[in-house]
Amino acid sequence: MGAGQSTSHSHPPTRGLHVLRVTPSSPAFQANIEAFFDFVVGFEGDSLSSDKEIDASELEKIVESHENRTLNLLVWNTKSQQTRVVPIIPSRVWSQRNNEPQQSASNAQPSLLGLGMRLCHPETASDNVWHVLDVLEGSPAESAGLVPMGDWILGWSGGVLSAENDFYDLVEAHVDKPLRVYVYSYAFDTLREVVLIPNRHWGGEGLLGCIFGFGLLHRIPAQPDDRAPGTLPAELQEQGDEYGGQDLFVPADVEIGAGQHSPSQLAEWRQQEQEQWNREVLTRSHHTQPAQTSSTGAVHNHTHDPLSRSHATS
Numbered sequence: 001m002g003a004g005q006s007t008s009h010s011h012p013p014t015r016g017l018h019v020l021r022v023t024p025s026s027p028a029f030q031a032n033i034e035a036f037f038d039f040v041v042g043f044e045g046d047s048l049s050s051d052k053e054i055d056a057s058e059l060e061k062i063v064e065s066h067e068n069r070t071l072n073l074l075v076w077n078t079k080s081q082q083t084r085v086v087p088i089i090p091s092r093v094w095s096q097r098n099n100e101p102q103q104s105a106s107n108a109q110p111s112l113l114g115l116g117m118r119l120c121h122p123e124t125a126s127d128n129v130w131h132v133l134d135v136l137e138g139s140p141a142e143s144a145g146l147v148p149m150g151d152w153i154l155g156w157s158g159g160v161l162s163a164e165n166d167f168y169d170l171v172e173a174h175v176d177k178p179l180r181v182y183v184y185s186y187a188f189d190t191l192r193e194v195v196l197i198p199n200r201h202w203g204g205e206g207l208l209g210c211i212f213g214f215g216l217l218h219r220i221p222a223q224p225d226d227r228a229p230g231t232l233p234a235e236l237q238e239q240g241d242e243y244g245g246q247d248l249f250v251p252a253d254v255e256i257g258a259g260q261h262s263p264s265q266l267a268e269w270r271q272q273e274q275e276q277w278n279r280e281v282l283t284r285s286h287h288t289q290p291a292q293t294s295s296t297g298a299v300h301n302h303t304h305d306p307l308s309r310s311h312a313t314s
Contacts, residue, residue, distance in 0.1 A: 144197075151184065156170060156181045
């Protein structure tokens with residue numbers, strides 16, 4: 001996590017900028033801002049106890065005015081339920097150094113922070129997660145390294161999903177095509193990128209061979225207060241070096257498998273993913289519906305196989 005003091009909140013902020021992407025080597029990456037769990041809720045000079053909602057336009061101007069100078073962001077985290085002060089230096093140098101060929105072909109200004117964010121309500125932003133309950137042997141889910149009971153799917157390369165069925169629709173739209181998802185490991189307290197390739201010819205039931213849980217009973221549990229982010233829990237530390245040498249970040253291109261897909265295919269699929277996401281966002285802006293409740297307001301807790309579409313209330 002970023003350095004600086006933390007202030008507890010009895011309730012989440014009313015509004016915040018939900019961090020969806022943190023670009024490697026960027027100022028945000030160096031400041032240890034955490035995708036999916038962090039929300040930018042203000043900047044130095046704001047009152048932590050103020051009910052004023054964050055103004056994205058104002059924040060953008062503040063970031064630009066602090067180029068190459070330290071800016072203290074106020075960042076709220078869903079796991080710690082705290083707001084911390086994160087010193088960050090907005091800069092374009094990192095982007096020019098790491099992506100010079102791409103930048104020369106584009107008129108777009110490089111990002112000052114290296115963040116992808118959306119304005120939303122932090123209180124409900126983390127409700128839509130899919131708990132991995134079981135993984136079948138030889139399945140696409142097993143090949144991708146999903147861990148039963150310990151992993152949660154938080155989103156995909158196009159962003160977040162707003163309702164339970166959105167994830168299953170996404171899986172069915174990617175039959176025999178790579179689907180990049182972001183997976184949180186509770187045991188290791190880490191977020192990794194994983195590539196799933198849903199298919200019907202792996203030899204078992206379902207497109208992924210994985211059972212998911214969704215709803216109140218399947219939310220991500222809180223980490224112990226004395227747990228340092230990104231460290232092994234005590235019960236795993238006692239098992240020696242068995243887990244010490246594992247690389248928890250799975251590079252997506254490696255997961256696809258050498259020789260299976262050409263670079264042009266991958267580029268085309270990524271473009272299709274983004275276009276599909278843009279269409280879904282536009283549709284949802286006109287048709288907003290609750291993700292977690294029925295018409296009577298009851299909370300649903302489901303287990304689900306993406307192929308059968310059968311629901312079992314738990």
